[in-house]
Amino acid sequence: MANQMQMFEEIWEEREHISELSGKPLLPKGHYQWHWQFLHVLSKGSYPSYRLNKDNIMLALPEEHAIQERFPVFIEKRDKLRRLYHEQRKVHNYKD
Secondary structure: OOOHHHHHHHHHHHOOOEOOOOOOEOOOOOOOOHHHHEEEOOOOOOOHHHOOOHHHEEEOOHHHHOOHHHOHHHHHHHHHHHHHHHHHHHHHOOOO
8 A cells, every 4th residue: 555545545435434433424525624534543653564554444533533542442443453463473573
């Protein structure tokens, strides 16, 4: 994948346009906050190899972005991805 915006475009085409946290409808493409609806579950700074991993992205409303840790579905996804990340590091013995 070339860049983050390309990944966001692909996700938008592939997924339903509802928040994966609350089930509410998302803002339409073209809205000035559109790109804020793509949440990195594992942070880009701590997990740079997951920056362009579509599985590491959840769709949510901009106001949910700031409180994502309050949603059990987010916590479950984060914990699952952390386990996967650490398993991959053990198997491949690589550094991020």
